[in-house]
Amino acid sequence: MWVSKEGDVRRRELLDAALALFYEKGCEKTSINDIIDRVGVSKGAFYYYFNSKEDVLEAIAVEYAERILAAARPIVGDDRLSAAEKLNSMVSKVLEYKETLAKERTTLMRVFLQEENLKLVRRIFEKMIAPAGELSTEIIKQGVREGVFDTGSPEDTAELFIYVGTAMKAALAKLVIESQDIKAIERKLHFYEEAFERILGAPKGTIRFAEPMLECIKSDWDTLHS
Amino acid sequence: MWVSKEGDVRRRELLDAALALFYEKGCEKTSINDIIDRVGVSKGAFYYYFNSKEDVLEAIAVEYAERILAAARPIVGDDRLSAAEKLNSMVSKVLEYKETLAKERTTLMRVFLQEENLKLVRRIFEKMIAPAGELSTEIIKQGVREGVFDTGSPEDTAELFIYVGTAMKAALAKLVIESQDIKAIERKLHFYEEAFERILGAPKGTIRFAEPMLECIKSDWDTLHS
DNA sequence: TAAGTAAATACCTACCGTCGGTATGTACCT
DNA sequence: AGGTACATACCGACGGTAGGTATTTACTTA
Numbered sequence: 309m310w311v312s313k314e315g316d317v318r319r320r321e322l323l324d325a326a327l328a329l330f331y332e333k334g335c336e337k338t339s340i341n342d343i344i345d346r347v348g349v350s351k352g353a354f355y356y357y358f359n360s361k362e363d364v365l366e367a368i369a370v371e372y373a374e375r376i377l378a379a380a381r382p383i384v385g386d387d388r389l390s391a392a393e394k395l396n397s398m399v400s401k402v403l404e405y406k407e408t409l410a411k412e413r414t415t416l417m418r419v420f421l422q423e424e425n426l427k428l429v430r431r432i433f434e435k436m437i438a439p440a441g442e443l444s445t446e447i448i449k450q451g452v453r454e455g456v457f458d459t460g461s462p463e464d465t466a467e468l469f470i471y472v473g474t475a476m477k478a479a480l481a482k483l484v485i486e487s488q489d490i491k492a493i494e495r496k497l498h499f500y501e502e503a504f505e506r507i508l509g510a511p512k513g514t515i516r517f518a519e520p521m522l523e524c525i526k527s528d529w530d531t532l533h534s
Numbered sequence: 535m536w537v538s539k540e541g542d543v544r545r546r547e548l549l550d551a552a553l554a555l556f557y558e559k560g561c562e563k564t565s566i567n568d569i570i571d572r573v574g575v576s577k578g579a580f581y582y583y584f585n586s587k588e589d590v591l592e593a594i595a596v597e598y599a600e601r602i603l604a605a606a607r608p609i610v611g612d613d614r615l616s617a618a619e620k621l622n623s624m625v626s627k628v629l630e631y632k633e634t635l636a637k638e639r640t641t642l643m644r645v646f647l648q649e650e651n652l653k654l655v656r657r658i659f660e661k662m663i664a665p666a667g668e669l670s671t672e673i674i675k676q677g678v679r680e681g682v683f684d685t686g687s688p689e690d691t692a693e694l695f696i697y698v699g700t701a702m703k704a705a706l707a708k709l710v711i712e713s714q715d716i717k718a719i720e721r722k723l724h725f726y727e728e729a730f731e732r733i734l735g736a737p738k739g740t741i742r743f744a745e746p747m748l749e750c751i752k753s754d755w756d757t758l759h760s
Numbered sequence: 761t762a763a764g765t766a767a768a769t770a771c772c773t774a775c776c777g778t779c780g781g782t783a784t785g786t787a788c789c790t
Numbered sequence: 791a792g793g794t795a796c797a798t799a800c801c802g803a804c805g806g807t808a809g810g811t812a813t814t815t816a817c818t819t820a
Contacts, residue, residue, distance in 0.1 A: 318795080339779060350797045351781085357795095361780065426652040464725040467705070468698070475697040499690040506732040536771065536812080544770080565804065576772045577806085583770095587805065 319357045321347045323371075326364050331415055334424025335365060365428055373435035376402055377443075384443045391451030392514045395504075398447065399517040402440070403477050406520075410527040417481040417528070433474065441466050448508065458509030468507055476500045484525060487533050493525055494518070536575075545583045547573045549597075552590050557641055560650025561591060591654055599661035602628055603669075610669045617677030618740045621730075624673065625743040628666065629703045632746075636753040643707040643754070659700065667692050674734065684735030694733060702726045710751060713759050719751055720744070 325346040329338040340361055344354050358364050383389070383397045400406050404413055419425055444466035451457030459465040479500075483493045497518040504515045539547075551572040555564040566587055570580050584590050609615070609623045626632050630639055645651050670692035677683030685691040705726075709719050723744040730741045 340781085341779080352784095352797050353795075355781075423653060423656065426656055427649060430649065430652055460728075461721075461725055464722065468701070468726075468729055471701040472694070472698065475694065475701075479693070495687075496690065499687055500694075502686075503694055503733060506735070507729060509732070539770080566806085567804080578772050578810095579770070581806075 316357075318347075318349065318353065322349075322354060322357060323364065323367060327368055330368070330425060330428060331419050334422050335428050336424045365431060369428060369431035369435055372432050376404070376436060377439050379407075380440070380443055384446055390456070391447050391454050392456055392510065394447045395444075395451070395508075396515060396517045398444070399473060399504075400521050400524075403473065403521075405524045410524065410531045413524070414484075414528050414531050417485060421478070421481055421485065437467075437470060440470055444469050451508065451510070456510055456514055465508065469504070472500070472503065472507065480525065484528050484532065487529070490522075490526060490529060493529075494522060497522060497525075542583075544573075544575065544579060548575075548580060548583060549590065549593060553594055556594070556651060556654060557645055560648050561654050562650040591657060595654060595657035595661055598658050602630070602662060603665050605633075606666065606669055610672055616682070617673050617680050618682055618736065620673045621670075621677070621734075622741060622743045624670070625699060625730075626747050626750075629699065629747075631750045636750065636757045639750070640710075640754050640757050643711060647704070647707055647711065663693075663696060666696055670695050677734065677736070682736055682740055691734065695730070698726070698729065698733065706751065710754050710758065713755070716748075716752060716755060719755075720748060723748060723751075 322343060326335075326338065326343050329335075329342050329346065332338075333342075340351065340354055343364075344351055347353075358367070379401050380398055383394050383401060386394070389397070404416065408416075420429055441463070445462050448457055448459065448462040448465055448469070452459065452462060457465075479496060480493065483496060501515050501518050502512070504510075505512060508515070548569060552561075552564065552569050555561075555568050555572065559568075566577065566580055569590075570577055573579075584593070605627050606624055609620050609627060612620070615623070630642065634642075646655055667689070671688050674683055674685065674688040674691055674695070678685065678688060683691075705722060706719065709722060727741050727744050728738070730736075731738060734741070
């Protein structure tokens with residue numbers, strides 16, 4: 309007849325199917341029927357594990373945000389790194405330009421730019437902003453102590469840092485998808501390096517995340533336009 | 535029986551009703567039936583003027599964006615103003631802290647922060663980003679010529695300027711609604727003044743939009759927490 | 761110039777499929 | 791026997807469509 313699965317195996321199946329469908333056709337256009345059809349269960353099963361469609365969105369957002377934050381935390385906690393090193397690492401880490409395959413990342417680009425996924429993206433951002441703000445604040449405070457950063461309010465600067473970071477991510481994704489040539493993308497990246505330095509009050513050359521990211525972006529570009 | 539109206543009178547009625555409902559209950563939760571009920575027409579009438587619900591959203595976004603841009607253009611074109619003056623004016627103008635009543639602005643705050651209205655807000659932003667980018671670029675170029683701004687890429691700086699501007703608007707709106715005390719809001723405003731100066735490479739004290747905006751924000755605050 | 765009429769415009773009613781969500785039933789495990 | 795983990799059958803509301811009808815306009819003709 310049907311299979312009963314223990315623990316949260318079913319829940320995981322539903323969550324994974326939902327996420328896959330969000331990637332494929334956007335989360336607004338994904339219906340509950342789509343999700344249960346893919347898993348091969350009934351609507352009753354879905355509503356056994358989730359209270360609503362929103363509930364799925366929320367769960368996915370929480371997981372996603374936690375995954376990113378989990379990757380960022382070790383960097384901040386690493387005593388051997390300087391503030392500038394931490395910050396550079398954070399950027400590529402949080403923007404997923406590390407340990408993420410080009411194929412997955414290019415998919416994510418589309419997902420994040422799609423209008424259908426605005427709610428999901430916003431939810432993720434909201435889950436991240438507070439903890440990411442704290443992490444960034446810590447780094448910036450360290451930088452001020454080290455004398456490389458100069459700002460009167462590390463908290464506000466951290467917030468702005470995150471805003472500008474997401475803006476950069478969006479801008480880069482757009483350039484890659486619109487198949488601008490690599491040179492233009494490189495220019496944009498270096499512009500943002502300098503922008504970050506200005507915002508943080510850091511000396512020129514302190515912020516350097518462009519080169520490692522460029523390698524990734526090149527393979528993204530190849531993945532998309534091959 | 536029913537009244538036939540010429541031109542786009544009906545269209546306007548529907549658009550106005552839609553916008554009012556978006557304000558009241560969010561645009562996702564507003565159904566076509568809600569709109570036509572308010573105007574007192576049939577669904578057929580609605581689909582005579584619009585192809586879809588999305589169509590209404592788009593129309594409203596276009597109108598909104600155009601209204602803001604129309605307010606911004608004269609500032610940029612004014613030959614008597616310096617780049618810094620133009621930029622300061624632009625900020626309060628585009629963020630609607632001029633010639634907008636406190637009551638209307640506080641409503642708009644909620645509208646813009648509501649999750650239900652994400653699509654509308656995004657659409658408006660997309661309509662504005664390109665033209666607003668051009669306007670800002672012009673100002674920044676003028677500033678570079680005048681020697682008050684210092685940036686290698688006015689275009690990129692303009693783009694970032696807009697991103698940070700919207701970020702600031704959101705941050706301020708949140709503070710006002712969450713009823714933070716005026717002092718905190720004032721601090722945030724001055725932080726962003728300095729942030730803009732850093733981004734633009736402008737000397738300290740060049741960017742000054744806080745004071746006139748603070749007046750408005752105070753009345754917003756009173757409107758909301760009275 | 762007034763009346764007649766065809767065509768285009770402005771609008772209505774009734775209906776469809778799909779959606780998110782619910783109520784109730786049932787097989788399985790301990 | 792009772793809770794767990796599903797399935798089934800159904801609901802109201804939604805966005806959207808089809809096909810018809812009232813109203814206005816434009817043109818003709820007596």
